Amino acid sequence: MTSETCKDDVKDGARDDVKSDAKASSNSASILNLSILVPLLVTTIIATGGWYAAHHLTAIRDRDNKLIDLRIQYELGIYRRLERTVGKQITREIADEIEMALADLQVIGSVAQVQMANQYIEEFSGRRLDGISVKDILEDIRRTLRQDLWLEPVTEPVRHFRLTIAPPRSGAVEGAK
Numbered sequence: 121m122t123s124e125t126c127k128d129d130v131k132d133g134a135r136d137d138v139k140s141d142a143k144a145s146s147n148s149a150s151i152l153n154l155s156i157l158v159p160l161l162v163t164t165i166i167a168t169g170g171w172y173a174a175h176h177l178t179a180i181r182d183r184d185n186k187l188i189d190l191r192i193q194y195e196l197g198i199y200r201r202l203e204r205t206v207g208k209q210i211t212r213e214i215a216d217e218i219e220m221a222l223a224d225l226q227v228i229g230s231v232a233q234v235q236m237a238n239q240y241i242e243e244f245s246g247r248r249l250d251g252i253s254v255k256d257i258l259e260d261i262r263r264t265l266r267q268d269l270w271l272e273p274v275t276e277p278v279r280h281f282r283l284t285i286a287p288p289r290s291g292a293v294e295g296a297k
Contacts, residue, residue, distance in 0.1 A: 188268055192268050194227075195264060195265050202218065202258055202261075203258060205254070206254065206258075230260070232260055237257065240254070255278060258278045262278060
């Protein structure tokens with residue numbers, strides 16, 4: 121063997137070593153990339169799924185809270201309208217208050233409240249309303265409102281506070297301070 125042949129053999133061996141090192145580094149690079157890529161993908165998928173679930177649950181909670189708030193506002197309005205009519209002489213204004221309250225109650229009230237409203241409508245439609253008692257509806261609305269607001273139940277009956285305004289005294293000058 122000549123020295124040139126030996127040099128060529130060494131060069132060929134060096135080239136083979138470089139090629140095998142390149143293949144090895146290429147294989148290790150692809151293995152390394154997969155070992156980084158797979159956990160990143162899994163983490164991204166889990167984070168995205170968690171974000172979606174949290175967003176969806178928050179949207180449901182917000183909608184439910186809005187509905188509860190709306191129902192509370194309507195029931196409180198109905199309660200105030202009906203309570204305002206108790207113990208008063210029935211006028212067109214009072215009749216309108218009762219009609220609106222019963223109509224709203226049929227839309228937003230509980231099943232028991234709708235049944236009571238329908239009972240009042242059947243009983244008093246087209247009749248004089250002197251002596252109508254809305255006590256049962258008021259108590260049920262109060263119970264529902266307290267339940268929706270997470271307040272403790274009250275067993276006391278609903279009581280109505282009415283002031284009687286005395287007529288002006290005779291001899292008093294109108295507009296005097």
